[in-house]
Amino acid sequence: MGDIGFETKPPAKNKLFHGTFIHSKALTELEYLHNAAVAVDSLGTIVAVSPDTDLTKAQATLLPQLNWSFDDTEIVVAKPGQFFFPGFIDTHLHASQYPNVGLFGSSTLLDWLNTYTFPLEASLSSLPKAQKVYSRVIRKTLSHGTTTAAYYATIDVPATNLLADLCLSSGQRALIGRVCMDQLGPAYYLDESPAESLAKTKQCIEHVLSRDPQMELITPIITPRFAPACSAPLMKELGRLAKETDLPVQTHISENKNEIALVASLFPDAGSSYAEVYDTFGLLTPKTILAHAVHLTEKEADLVRERRSKVSHCPCSNSAITSGAARVRWLLDKGIEVGLGTDMSGGYSPSVLEAARHAVLVSRHICMDEGRSEERDKLSVEEVLYLATRGGAKVVGMEEKIGGLEVGMEWDVQLVGLHDVDEEDAEEEGNVDVFGWESWEEKIAKWVYNGDDRNTKKVWVRGRLVHERK
């Protein structure tokens, strides 16, 4: 793998970005900064934001203030029609399942795991195969503007460590979870005991911390797969580990009705609900990411809120494998932090933008169900972009660092370009057509509904360019 450690070093040059910058100001509001400049230091930190300044003026005033030399500052300009936007945060995906995207037939959760998922995950104990799959998923998600990903790997230690190394060398910010499961899975794909599961988890944590001691780019995350796959002793150990290490936790909750019934039958003595099972074992922490939360009861949601645990909403997955429609408005109204997850390969798409689009559509399906209010549950374009950035940052516990464009935050950003129909360029255009009469709000709506990786021209993480379309 070469000198991976080197890769954590930020780029040496200071950078001055100029053009239009757009980010979430609040859940329902985007802020548009036109003809603005943002200075990013060699550590990848935003050190100045200047609205209303042309490039020449920004260079003449900002650089001396920052004590930066003209020659040593890299200039990056968003062309007219392009804009800088915070990188997306994918709060839930299985790196190991990437080759299976789009494959689920008409299955639902529990048969999908056995038919499609466990065999593939088990096969990634082959490191060459893991290298191929993990390299591809990192490259693919970066190309869609995902600057931070909360990954599930597999139960295998070397392959999980390889995923960490690949994120580091590719420059993608990531949470790296070795999957813990000592029951439910097939014999060929299980931790042998709670003790083994805990020991292997610690090995992966140590590996990540050896590579990136300050967790500047990669962070270990404790990953009980989901309650049905973890014995009570295992969950107890993992809850204890979370407390000792103060590391984040990720798992699934209340995705599918059969799964909920299974949890009730497996843990008759650990509380009266799925959420209480996790709480019993100390796994509902302020750093816990709960994927799905489709069928939570009122009481469970109150408990999640009380514990300040977070929710990853995965609309593509929930529709594709017929899990249900998560009531995001209801979660937000309760004060629960929500981000978006692609949940590959329960979800079929690598794109958080597609997850955002589907969050809009699923919210409308909730409206269309009988007996619900028409307007209240709908999520707007502005709201789903908040979930994809600021919301996701809160879910992964990094809201001070990423998700917005403020001084002190790190430069995890994508440069987005939309196709102007008057420009007959031969290069790849994508499916957003701008006719010239649209407002900026309308351009953003067009991006959310028809945008894809072709619109994401460049991607930076901590100030480092990690993806560029040719």
Place this chain on the structure above:
Amino acid sequence: MGDIGFETKPPAKNKLFHGTFIHSKALTELEYLHNAAVAVDSLGTIVAVSPDTDLTKAQATLLPQLNWSFDDTEIVVAKPGQFFFPGFIDTHLHASQYPNVGLFGSSTLLDWLNTYTFPLEASLSSLPKAQKVYSRVIRKTLSHGTTTAAYYATIDVPATNLLADLCLSSGQRALIGRVCMDQLGPAYYLDESPAESLAKTKQCIEHVLSRDPQMELITPIITPRFAPACSAPLMKELGRLAKETDLPVQTHISENKNEIALVASLFPDAGSSYAEVYDTFGLLTPKTILAHAVHLTEKEADLVRERRSKVSHCPCSNSAITSGAARVRWLLDKGIEVGLGTDMSGGYSPSVLEAARHAVLVSRHICMDEGRSEERDKLSVEEVLYLATRGGAKVVGMEEKIGGLEVGMEWDVQLVGLHDVDEEDAEEEGNVDVFGWESWEEKIAKWVYNGDDRNTKKVWVRGRLVHERK
């Protein structure tokens, strides 16, 4: 516009296609022909299909049988991993609304029309603007593999005729509808009287028939916008015109609950339901395309079935503007023919493949509604591809000509290529990643879930190459 008439001439060369061919054999079944050859004559008609033959053998045996010379036959080979698939049929879209894709905020049908739609449609009486918009929508839909489109234009005659001319010169098979509306719209965008509406409709019909007398590529279609926008006298005249001319009809039905209530209040004397209103005026013919049909009653569906009218299912639109979830399985079970429509710009996407994907997802939302059976309503990948091709062909009344790959049908086909992760090509890859261990059924599922225009490498209509990715 130059010598448009010339454009209807088919290509002069005979063609021999070789490789993998996939098409629908039945609603639930795709047929895979590997290492096969298909001969297409200079008129664009399929004259031979030979399974299990390598190219050399096909040339040696087929060409003499057909009396084709080796030198004058163009050879087109699908590379390994590529396949020929019938072109998509978009059974419902508004060419004039294309610039508004993705713009609807949180509106529903009736306010969406007034806010977004009527102003744009009215503005296309400017021919340069119409030329820009219509050229773009044709190019865009062709690039997504749409070989046949049932278009709504606007109320304007010259602009509608321009759309017909542009389809002809671009080589896209199309149904061209001048929109008839003499009420509901704003004063600036209405036919002045039923008589004017009828006369203008006839002008457009005559124009199309003057360009393409045999309706080989373009067909006029009688287009009452929808019942609320048409007076009883106008609908009566259009019903009579449909009967006299035997031309197809397209309109909308039962998209949204407020619209249904409006129809009931506007036509108290024309039957007891939306479907009966159309039937009263002779507009439910075997050649009628009814878009949406979201909230049809049992009795209405029976009437539609009895009249052998067809349904265009537009799932992206129905979710995006919160119309509802059409019960496709229920329609199919009744024996009603169903195709797919993008319904731009109620729908946001130009892609029938995306409509197919959403038909799957919406069918799962129907399953997830309380009180419905889990499995029965789900549409499979095979079924939505049937709807996109064979089903659409039936909806536009061309099932003898297009939608499949049989001798006697016309060569309206796309060449699809999926990205092999082992090939590190710099050219645009798209989002379908094939790892090499997938079955063909799995490759098709991957295409349906993550495919886009980058996977559509070439497109032919009537044997003529009308789109090619560079």
